[in-house]
Amino acid sequence: MRRPAFHLGSAFLAALFVLPILWSGWSSVRPGSGFSLDSYRRLATYGEGVGVYLTNTVLLVVLTVTGTVAVSTLAGYAFSRFAFPGRRILFGLILAILMVPYPTILIPLYVLLGKLGLQDSLVGLALVMIMFQLPFAVFMMRNSFAAVPRALDDAALIDGCGSFGVLMRVLLPAVAPGLVTVGLFAFLASWNDYVAPLILISSDERFPLPVAIVNMRLHDFGAVDYPTMQAGVMFMAAPCLALFLVLQRFYVRGFMSGALRG
Template identity: 55%
Template sequence: MTVITRTPGGTRHKTGAARVRSAAAGTGYHLFSGVLAAIFLLPILWAVLNSVKPAAEANSNPPTLFPHSFSLENYQKLATYGAGLGTYLWNSIALSVLVVVGTVIITVLAGYGFARFQFRGKSLLFGTTLLILMVPYATILIPLFIVLGRLGLTNSVFGLALVLIMFQLPFGVFLMRNSFESIPRELEEAALVDGCGPFGALRYVSLRLVMPGVVTVALFSFIASWNEFLGPLIFLSDGSQYTLPIMLVNLSIGQYGAVDYGAIQAGVVITIVPVLLLYLFLQRFYVSGLVNGALRG
């Protein structure tokens, strides 16, 4: 039977079966979390190990778990593949930076406008923005290709960035509107009384309080643009404009059906590292911003 005792200071202490149940629940939680983390980390570990194997060992059948000898042959092969790893890496970085900057600027301004200003057709415009989420991405690639062609933006990283920004707007605007609505209006009114204009109140007061939401939008747009495959495949035709995902697919095809698994795993590792480091560095802002932005509707 569980016994709860009260100390002279009023603190209640659990004894007996309650402590056993609490310890068992904690152990079970950590065990389950550890197993789940191992399941997610094993493919990454496998890619890292294969990337440092010699090409012959990486392509051997059956595969070896640990490399018999350490080699950077696969990374050297990537460095000289096609237009060069540096070219594909730079294209991916440029695309991701353009998408992140454009998405953050537009969603912050749009979210602030939807949260703070009243205007005719506000609800209709906000609902129309969210309707983009219901449009299948692949179904409008051909119309978008025609539009970009008439604007002279096909085979351009900038034109592709505009397309990806459009598809990041619904989630970003929704999250930023909710983030701004969670801030008391009195804080901005106090800034206005002190001499700030509307943009001054946004810059010096509201924007600092919704920074977790801004980081969340930036992370989502970065991951989406960094891993994007279908858009670059359709809108880019020059090999010097390709991004890392396109390079990896071309590498996996190989000559005469041969697949260089070691080089592919090396490319996977290079693709994973920036996203992993960025997420680990900004995860506390990401979790906070996602929760705060989703609680208000």
């Protein structure tokens, strides 16, 4: 009786997540009485053009994912393999960032970026996104490295590898699921985030997709253009769904080998 109940419950939960996406897709192609792609045509020509907003989003994603993976990999390797004064305190301070709701410090960050000359910049926005991704990413990578036996390090050192060689040639392939998990979370955060770009970006030509799509709500005489908004939702959801399905196996392995280890 447990197996049918498990599958029935799983199917019900899956339907709860899938039905809104199907409804959005249906609404985007049937704005009136029949099938139409007019909402996607309006989406393509809205504002600066969907190509500009997509380019901004892709650039933001590339910078955020690359920076998050690079910094968290080096930090996780250091925390798991090297003993240095204040290691536990520093690790605790990094994790403490998780307790701070990031919208509460966006205004100070906006002022700081202005002093650094990175205000209204995708690079500055990417740095903010990286900062808020690092606590989880460092935690994940530290535990992923800790799950790899130190005997591999010793064998590589005996063969002549240095510390950086051990990381690049031996440990990175072993923690690949953790890298994929960190990269996937960074991708989802930078692809979908709305609040940070809304506050830190002021130029229309630098808006990422979430801000541009929300701005589509206002149509003639204050009416909401729901079909175009639903087209934008589908445009944003499709890459996330495809990437998650492709990387699902690595994503699950990353959590099993990293986050569930003490």
